[in-house]
Amino acid sequence: MFRRHSFLSFATAAALVTTAVAPRLxxxxxxxxxxxxxxxxxxxxxxxxxxxxxxxxxxxxxxxxxxxxxxxxxxxxxxxxxxxxxxxxxxxxxxxxxxxxxxxxxxxxxxxxxxxxxxxxxxxxxxxxxxxxxxxxxxxxxxxxxxxxxxxxxxxxxxxxxxxxxxxxxxxxxxxxxxxxxxxxxxxxxxxxxxxxxxxxxxxxxxxxxxxxxxxxxxxxxGSITAAADSWKIIVRGRQGHGAMPANAVDPIVASAEIVSALQTIVSRSVDLTSGPAVVTVGAIHGGLRENIIPDSVWMIGTIRTFDPKSRQVIADRLKLIATKIAEAHGAKAEVHVELGYSSTLNxxxxxxxxxxxxxxxxxxxxxxxxxxxxxxxxxxxxxxxxxxxxxxxxxxxxxxxxxxxxxxxxxxxxxxxxxxxxxxxxxxxxxxxxxxxxxxxxxxx
Known part of the structure; x- marks a missing residue:
């Protein structure tokens, strides 16, 4: 569950607390x-x-x-x-x-x-x-x-x-x-x-x-020494067809390629990086069996790394919206699952x-x-x-x-x-x- 956050990042807050308290401790x-x-x-x-x-x-x-x-x-x-x-x-x-x-x-x-x-x-x-x-x-x-x-x-x-x-x-x-x-x-x-x-x-x-x-x-x-680590999976469903006749199919590979590229803009364009660094990574992608068949689906998996709770939520929301809308623009459908994982380790x-x-x-x-x-x-x-x-x-x-x-x-x-x-x-x-x-x-x- 996402928590409300202050304007300070975890790392900044920890540094301030450490400066004030550490000598006494x-x-x-x-x-x-x-x-x-x-x-x-x-x-x-x-x-x-x-x-x-x-x-x-x-x-x-x-x-x-x-x-x-x-x-x-x-x-x-x-x-x-x-x-x-x-x-x-x-x-x-x-x-x-x-x-x-x-x-x-x-x-x-x-x-x-x-x-x-x-x-x-x-x-x-x-x-x-x-x-x-x-x-x-x-x-x-x-x-x-x-x-x-x-x-x-x-x-x-x-x-x-x-x-x-x-x-x-x-x-x-x-x-x-x-x-x-x-x-x-x-x-x-x-x-x-x-x-x-x-x-x-x-x-x-x-x-x-x-x-x-x-x-x-x-x-x-x-304070924070490791990031929060969340997992995600996207399944893009199209319509299978002959590789020589793409107009008769809905190509999930093309839609997925565009999704992968667009996901790279989430951190650079949607996250306030003054609150802490963030990463969105595609770790695996798979679709198709041979060169002349457009497959019916493609799946991809990846990870989200954040320190700020608001950034964590923003990234999850943007990932779902980007994948869904790009797939829709190609006549395909995207199923998006984001699972919250480990929170940031706070010393x-x-x-x-x-x-x-x-x-x-x-x-x-x-x-x-x-x-x-x-x-x-x-x-x-x-x-x-x-x-x-x-x-x-x-x-x-x-x-x-x-x-x-x-x-x-x-x-x-x-x-x-x-x-x-x-x-x-x-x-x-x-x-x-x-x-x-x-x-x-x-x-x-x-």
Whole structure:
């Protein structure tokens, strides 16, 4: 459901709030015990090879959203071996929750990793390259961890082992969320897990995402860090006929071509971009079987990315109007479906102010910095952050032998992740979780 908006964009409002509030919040935070940080470092180093092995295994056996049974079983077995309470098939999907109860009372923090892969054929020649094949939307394709969820899962498995070994020093509870189907908007796996009670009693939630950049670098920001992600589908229905006699048919391909071109004008001509960036993308289009047959229909699918609620509504309305009227002008009909998906991920200002120093401590000479702008990517983590104060940050993982000026991004068949970044992510998640618990969390707003 669309909400009313102010004249400020999410990013602008967040920046103003951060400027006014962050110094006061930072001053309230007590220094983190260096001995705890040192123990996290030591325990992470001891299992670095295991984390890498998990990552390679998961990468070589990728599973699409809602099909992550092998990955979930691997995760559950590991958590159970650590002595954690383990829930499987959370929400009726392959979700896994491991609960670590510390030796002392305290708040509850949740850490989340996503497990699903993408319908992408891997083109990087790795020893653990994926050779898995599937049929997706009627097309045979490879399956690949082209968004780094194999790294997310392996790092959180490592974080669980590190913190389980420190149970006697933990004041409170850590919940480890291994979420399926993050890549399936608008029906990602977070909602099913939340509806099954995953966020009950959670006082704060952390997550990270890998992407291109100097390996081991961390980045973060207050307020909006990822965009709202909506999905759409258009079916243009014409009248089939002979390709040599187009006057006797209604050509949905010609109408669709015009629709695709016209959709590109929505952002440039109908959206107030001072309220935040926006994107309309056509991700797939299909129609016809052979060269001399005009088909009866064409379908196309795509995504809408926004930060401003009004822009979100304007784009949906314009998309429907443009497709319908252009099809009508060609004597065809268009069916248009827009599904609201993930909302913008909003990082809690107090969480970022209090726990971003932990990221700087972990990154060391690699560096941790505040991003100036949010990402147009969408994230199912937004649903967890809607239920409790959230902090979502980024870990750069480009291998050092790859040219950063020509690096492949997420969702590319050439995407690569550096194993050397895995301990950084593990240490980051363990540090923010333990610091959250030791500090008692953040003050609850009235």
């Amino acid at each position: 930072a001053a309230q935070a007590a220094p983190f015990d260096p001995a705890l940080a040192a123990e996290i470092d030591k325990r992470t180093a001891a299992i670095a090879d295991k984390i890498t092995a998990w990552r390679h295994d998961i990468h070589q056996h990728p599973e699409l959203g809602y099909q992550e049974k092998r990955t979930a079983a691997l995760v559950a077995a590991h958590l159970r071996a650590l002595g954690l309470e383990v829930q499987e098939n959370v929400g009726g999907i392959p979700g896994v929750i491991g609960t670590l109860k510390g030796a002392k009372p305290g708040p509850t923090v949740a850490l989340r990793a996503d497990m699903d892969a993408l319908p992408v054929t891997e083109l990087v020649d790795l020893p653990f390259k994926s050779t898995v094949r599937t049929v997706y939307n009627g097309v045979e394709t490879g399956v690949m961890h082209a968004c780094g969820h194999d790294m997310h899962t392996a790092m959180l498995m490592g974080t669980a082992e590190v913190l389980a070994g420190m149970k006697s020093r933990i004041p409170g509870t850590v919940k480890f969320f291994f979420q399926p189907a993050e890549e399936v908007p608008p029906n990602g796996g977070a909602l099913a897990m939340i509806n099954a009670g995953a966020m009950t009693g959670v006082d704060g939630v952390f997550g990270l995402h890998v992407g291109p950049g100097p390996s081991g670098t961390l980045s973060y920001r207050s 809690n200002v107090a969480m970022v102010s209090r726990f971003s120093p932990a990221l700087k401590r972990v990154a060391g000479s690699k560096g941790a910095f505040e991003s100036k702008s949010p990402s147009m990517a969408g994230e199912d983590f937004s649903r967890f952050a809607d239920k409790a104060p959230g902090f979502f940050f980024n870990l750069s993982v480009t291998p050092p032998n790859v040219d950063l000026f020509n690096v492949a991004g997420n969702h590319s068949p050439l995407f690569q992740g550096d194993d050397a970044a895995l301990p950084v992510g593990t240490r980051a998640m363990a540090n923010v979780a333990l610091e959250f618990l030791v500090s008692g969390g953040i003050p609850k707003t009235p």
